[in-house]
Amino acid sequence: MSQVTRVSDGEAGGEAPLASPQGFEAFYNANVRNLLNYAYVQLGSLQDAEEVVQDVFVTAVRKWDQLLAADNLNALFFTMLKHRVIDQRRRRRRMALVEISGDWLTEEQVSAEDPGLKGLEARLLLQTALGRLPERQRDALTLKYFLGLSSRQVADMMGVAEPTVSAHLKRGRERLARLLDLDYGDCRPCTRGLP
Known part of the structure; x- marks a missing residue:
């Protein structure tokens, strides 16, 4: 991209x-x-x-x-x-509402027990965790792993040096793993495979 x-x-x-x-x-x-x-x-x-x-x-x-x-x-x-x-x-x-199939539900009403809502719950959980990251870490992770930009491209968009992007990515992955209650060692290979 x-x-x-x-x-x-x-x-x-x-x-x-x-x-x-x-x-x-x-x-x-x-x-x-x-x-x-x-x-x-x-x-x-x-x-x-x-x-x-x-x-x-x-x-x-x-x-x-x-x-x-x-x-x-x-x-x-x-x-x-x-x-x-x-x-x-x-x-x-x-x-503070989520729209689901035309009905308005609060986040507390979104049940993890409903198989149709599990994907929505996972997305909300990831978006919430990303939202808790420091801005530069969130930006670096989004640009690199969700948009598929190279580290050089991320650095250009963010207006920083490539090593700075690498540091934001590393710290962001670590913090995201903690927020999602994952073992960072298990999380690293997963993030490398993202587009």
Whole structure:
């Protein structure tokens, strides 16, 4: 999977300069999928993910000339997306409800005894545990293991060095294993096999 991509500045290959409307469109087309995937993993809802990504790009198109002055456009867009995801989570916490088959149930009412809800329970448990990780660890794990980005791509999106990403991944896996009450030794091979 590709990283958030900065399209050609127009000097080579005849592509549209970023400052043009075609440049914004090219940037959008090159990056929307990764940003949408990240938001979906964080929020667990395609509708919410689409909404926050759309908000980011609507804001960006209005300030496009200013954004182009950024040193790292990839990191800037990722940061903008993370802020929108956090806002969406806050709205959800106020509701504190889970929608299941059109019925609204509190999390306490979701029973682990119901086989149809076991997958939902596991997803809620993982999302809750991920939400308890420090932000940088959560971001690194999500980008690497759920979006399938390389450590170099994760470093670029997060605006940090590759060794820093490796440290966030290691600490994040350890803490996630503790939160899920797993033995970290058993957990490491599992995380290596994720896409």
